[in-house]
Amino acid sequence: MEEHKKLQNKKMNIVVLGGGESGVGAAFLAKKKGLDVFLSDRGSIRDQYKKILQDHAIDFEEENHDEDRILAADWVIKSPGIPKKAEIVGKINQRGIRLSSELEFAYHFTEAKIIAVTGSNGKTTTTSLIYHILKNDGYNVGLGGNIGRSFAYQVATENYDYYVLEVSSFQLDDIQNFRPYISLLLNLSQDHLDQYNYNYEEYALAKFRIAENQENDDYFIYNKDDEMSQRLLQSLEINAKMLPFSMKERQEQGGYSVGNELVVKLKEQFRMKVSDLSLVGNHNVANSLAASIAGKLLNISNESIRNSLMTFQAVPHRLEQVAVIDGVKYINDSKATNVNAAYYALESVKYPAIWIVGGVDKGNDYAEIESLVKKKVRAIVCLGLDNEKIVQFFQNKKDLIFETSSMEECVRLCKNIAQSGDTVLLAPCCSSFDLFTSYEDRGDQFKKYVLEQIEYKAD
Incomplete structure (x- = not known):
């Protein structure tokens, strides 16, 4: 590719924002292609990613953004988790520095x-x-x-x-x-x-x-x-x-x-x-x-x-059946991070649902799912630091609404209120970052505490 050749011919100064899977991958590729690269993360970088950076002598910082160094870049690669409205992104755009996703960057190679x-x-x-x-x-x-x-x-x-x-x-x-x-x-x-x-x-x-x-x-x-x-x-x-x-x-x-x-x-x-x-x-x-x-x-x-x-086997955290305990089916659809995805999940449930919902609201309109919730859901269990929007919307539509703020508490509550023939469905409608590191972490914790019920029974 033409741009690939240009990149190789010019010693470009690459700055990567974000030290997760996407950012570290981009930094690793830049280093391998002989480009000057610096990675900056305003938060802390997980050990597994820090090791890759250290093992390959990739210069990086964490819990800080060195603006002078970032704004001296020829090309900034932004991880998708960094909001477009972030202050540093605005400054990069003001300077007219090329700003791309890891997707765009890797495409050239x-x-x-x-x-x-x-x-x-x-x-x-x-x-x-x-x-x-x-x-x-x-x-x-x-x-x-x-x-x-x-x-x-x-x-x-x-x-x-x-x-x-x-x-x-x-x-x-x-x-x-x-x-x-x-x-x-x-x-x-x-x-x-x-x-x-x-x-x-x-x-x-x-x-x-x-x-x-x-x-x-x-x-x-x-x-x-x-x-x-x-x-x-x-x-x-x-x-x-x-x-x-x-x-x-x-x-x-x-x-x-x-x-x-x-x-x-x-x-x-x-x-x-x-x-x-x-x-x-x-x-x-x-x-x-x-x-x-x-x-x-x-x-x-x-x-x-x-x-x-x-x-084909269904992917984890997508309508994943975890267990059936005392006639209650537990389904992990942690990847259902919007209303439409939760609609599909509820639609697929054949029996009364104990619906686990909540997290970081992304501008959800729960009216889209209201009729299905009335038809399919026996109880709503909110899981989040701020459940007010969900509670307010459904409080006059469902008698059983509970609030929880940890997965352990949530699963324990579901176990207590579920009846044989019910389905406990984790389909949160929201992103996970108030209580969990990712939707995978949320789904994994759900599976962990559900499966602990089986171990407890065995004891």
Whole structure:
């Protein structure tokens, strides 16, 4: 790539903001490519990441931002967890310094074909499913982005022909040239609005940036049933070949599901019974459709795609069944960090639910889920430092609302109020950073305290 050559020819001064998976991956790649690199984190850096920085002699600071050094950069790589409105980000923009995501940075150092997946819900599942389809067919493929090992770290250490990347709006905010061969926009719902001026369209347009650099020999897979996507597509110019999928109507080209059949129509046709899919729920039929279209674009056989869709195991923290104790089913959907995701989770529950909800509110509108909560939920258990918004919204709609401020307390309360035949569902609607380090930490703690009930019984 031309920019890659420019980077190598000029000793660029790279500054990385954020010392987590994304930031350390970017710093490691910069160091490997012989660029001057400095990493700065206003918080503390976890030991596992500090060791990588120290082992590779990467200059870094923690619990501080040396503004003079940061603002002397030629190129700043920003971790997606740092808000756009952060003071240091404003100063970087004022200076006119190039500001990019790790996604953009790593893109310049690989010739691999990229399949990039975004959307409000289902990103992790669909990304993992496409990776499974490719891996199962013998492709030399990496899995990264917002999942697993950072894209940049893999570009530095591996030599994959393909990457399947889960891509967030925060990563797409800071791209300039990132161009996937196949992009997927699964759906849109109101999420992260606190970072987009509480403007749904602004957030949705950030998602559409996944296709902005694509050309007519690339592909854009999108959801024909999604109202916001359809509205924005009327005014957006997409250069890639557009392929829709639908759960409502047959498509001449793309994919659809009618009755008990999943159908993909491209050069050749792929058909499969929905009942044969390993994943359950309508939203996962849509995810499987999108993944199947990507598989067919990469010339994977019908037989191989069918086998992959039948053998795929759901990812952790996504409708993950933890245990059944005394007739009560415990389900971990910690990744349900917005209202729409929680809607899918509640929709999939067949029995009365004890619903665990709460955390850092992102501008949620609980009216979207109100009717389903009335129908499916027997008790609401709030889990967060500030549960006021949830309590106020549901207090006249549900008799049983409880507040907890730790996972141990939450699971103990759920055990006491659950009855045989109930489902205890962790689908928080919110991000996790008030009480937990990540949604994974929240889900892992849920599983830990649920499984301790079994050990306690055994004793």
